[in-house]
Amino acid sequence: MSSSLRNLSKRYGTNLDRFPFFLRKMFDRLSREAQLPALTSDVPELPIEKRFKRPDQWKVEVGDRVLITEGKYKGHVTKVLALHHPTNRIFLELAETKKLVVPKQFWQAGQSTHVIDYPKTVHPSNVKVVGTIVDTAADGTERERDIAADQLVFKGEYWDEDYGKMMPYRRVKFHENVIIPWPRPEPEEDCAFSTAKEAAEERTYVPNCLVRTDAPENIVESLRDPIMKRAYKWDKKYITRSEAKRLSSPEMPISEAKKAMFEEKRKIREAIPSEPSVETIELVGKLVAEKLNAVTDRNFAAYVNSVGPDARQKKKEARESARKVHEEKIREAEERNKIKNRTEGKYKLRKAKKKGSVVF
Structure with a gap:
């Protein structure tokens, strides 16, 4: 079978080996006729x-x-x-x-x-x-x-x-x-773009550590094909125990100077308050109030007033008042419906008695 048909990838063609013999023969004949x-x-x-x-x-x-x-x-x-x-x-x-x-x-x-x-x-x-x-x-x-x-x-x-x-x-x-020895291959002549053997064998990079590298973090993404859809072999979601062992940092002895530095950092972290103090809150509130009071833009002042605590409370009270009015209207409507139904029932009963019919 022609290599032009056989070597097609899944992206641009199909594997002809999965077809029956007579179809493979037909495709082979068509390929030969086109060459x-x-x-x-x-x-x-x-x-x-x-x-x-x-x-x-x-x-x-x-x-x-x-x-x-x-x-x-x-x-x-x-x-x-x-x-x-x-x-x-x-x-x-x-x-x-x-x-x-x-x-x-x-x-x-x-x-x-x-x-x-x-x-x-x-x-x-x-x-x-x-x-x-x-x-x-x-x-x-x-x-x-x-x-x-x-x-x-x-x-x-x-x-x-x-x-x-x-x-x-x-x-x-x-x-x-x-x-019987194998024949010696003919030597290949180097062209103008060939790299000398000495230059290719020269070592230009020596890693400082087997665990940490000085290469940029996005170097792997820069080497990948951006339009490649097939998953790469290093994109797996899990690692083996041996890989985790190689990736873990080696345990190194810590000197006394580093221990003192770690202790000092720990004390500094503990001294930092987790919540702001009352004085800090008052100072920040004072500065914010001075900044807002100095606003001269009418639109911005209206926006600040609309999002302030007083405006929020007024909106909440208005929503609560509207809800109560709505519930009162519903109650009044229900009362009117009850009176209407009771009145209509009385008139129907009187009309039935006048005609002499029995109401069950």
């Missing part, structure tokens, strides 16, 4: 989880000499040029080619025609790794000869400085004392 022939592969791409990731899966590396065991060039020794990760296949220096029409914007240096011979990929199982061993003859002379490993086993690891990672030992099966 240029020069950019498509003869072999369908594999899912990410099925692609080779370790050297012992590839069994070969760029620069290896290999013996071709299948195809037109069977029996020839050639060199591995590149690894094609989407299909788990390799490019060889000597391999079958196909005619491709390449647009001009994709021409390489020195290319003069649209039609080129593009090499086909080969599966690693169709090649055998070629290694060189040294034999000692009976007369003591040494000579080198090439061997093709039919099968390989990987036992043990070592740190490779050129690859910058742990690499397994590549041994010939049933002759595990024979080790």
